[in-house]
Amino acid sequence: MLFKNTTTREDGKAKKNRWLRNAIETADAVLIGAGAGLSASAGMTYSxxxxxxxxxxxxxxxxxxxxxxxxxxxxxxxxxxxxxxxxxxxxxxxxxHDRKLYETLLELVGHKDYFVITTNVDHQFQLSGFDKKRLFYTQGxxxxxxxxxxxxxxxxxxxxxxxxxxxxxxxxxxxxxxxxxxxxxxxxxxxxxRCDNTFVQDEGWYAAHSRYEGFIRQHKNARLLLLELGVGSNTPVIIKYPFWQMTAENPRAAYACINLGEAACPQGMAKQSVCIDGDIGKVLSEVKNSRCTEAEVV
Structure with missing residues (x-):
């Protein structure tokens, strides 16, 4: 059963934003998983x-x-x-393109030990200043x-x-x-x-994959925030399911999902999670401007 702790009340939204801001600030590391919804929120629409x-x-x-x-x-x-x-x-x-969304995200996590895995192929992370050694483009x-x-x-x-x-x-x-x-x-x-079995995984792909696996090993039992942005249900085995598994296996981990219309997580990890149904760019801007109270510490 999936858990959707979504709300339309402004006080509920603000509390979630503060929860996420605190989760970022108190995390030992942040693992970002980005899907097509992030590109769409940044204006890279395909229709x-x-x-x-x-x-x-x-x-x-x-x-x-x-x-x-x-x-x-x-x-x-x-x-x-x-x-x-x-x-x-x-x-x-x-x-x-206007890269304000990515710049806001980098401002939120750039001071942390972070890593990005993404199914997007538009290269916007690196173009926006993210460290290329902390990026894994799985699909090309x-x-x-x-x-x-x-x-x-x-x-x-x-x-x-x-x-x-x-x-x-x-x-x-x-x-x-x-x-x-x-x-x-x-x-x-x-x-x-990656459209069929002719997809070439070159030396750069394998190097990035190795760095991603090393990041996971290093922070397996740490206070890790798994931040999922705009990941749909087309290829859940790449980001969504592994993020859920890592959260379930690590009681110190926190999971946050921001996705317009598709923000959910398994019921069993609800206490470690926040699901925010909304436009990613708007939510991240609100998170950046939020402040957490002592009572809302994760």
Missing amino acids: GERFERLFPDFIRAYHFPDMYSAGFYPYDTPEEHWGYWSRYIYHNRYEE DYGLWQCSKPCCSKTWDNEAAVRRMAAEQKNRRVPSALLPHCPVCGAPMTMNL
């Missing part, structure tokens, strides 16, 4: 007005409902495939390409190529001369995203 503004030509041609659907479409030519994907990568990885990175076969366990930065593709495309297509090919075997490049 609606933003999609319509950035991809009007693709919508007119194919009537796509959102960016994800358009990304999986079997385009007739590689020129049109990369016409879509270069624009997609540029706007979701390299274009400047929009900024990396890999061989489509793949012939090797390597990835390549794509920024220069993507910027040129986005600038020079016409009629939804990039020039044929700009199509990316693997430097090792010559096969077409593809995105380094």
Whole structure:
């Protein structure tokens, strides 16, 4: 049975915010798990007005409902495939965005021993000042390409190529001369995203995974705050279930879930937890400005 200690009363919300602020301040370490809801709260939405503004030509041609659907479409030519994907990568990885949400989060946890595991691939944590040695992008990175076969366990930065593709495309297509090919075997490049069993886990991926496991081992029995932000139910085995398990196994741990419409935890760990149903950016701003009273110490 899941526990949802959500409330619409302002005093209840304020108490939860103070609980979370105190949990951060009294923690030995903070483990952040971030999902798609965090990107959405920061304005990185993949449907609606933003999609319509950035991809009007693709919508007119194919009537796509959102960016994800358009990304999986079997385009007739590689020129049109990369016409879509270069624009997609540029706007979701390299274009400047308002990073106030991430900056607020870093202000809250930056003075702590923290680590971030995320299924997001938009690189916003590192772009916002988070230490790259404290980040584990489990599902890939929009900024990396890999061989489509793949012939090797390597990835390549794509920024220069993507910027040129986005600038020079016409009629939804990039020039044929700009199509990316693997430097090792010559096969077409593809995105380094975990979509199937061809996903390449390169040296950087394994190094980050090792640091993540080391962080967990170091703080297994410590006063650890597990802060889950915008993690849905699509891939719960990566963040949500492990966070629940770590909390249940450690009586000194605290668990906080902030998610619009999906804030819950198992009933058995309710006393160690707070679930806040709301916009992540707004909640974090309120938490930053809150002050805990002695009676609310975790």
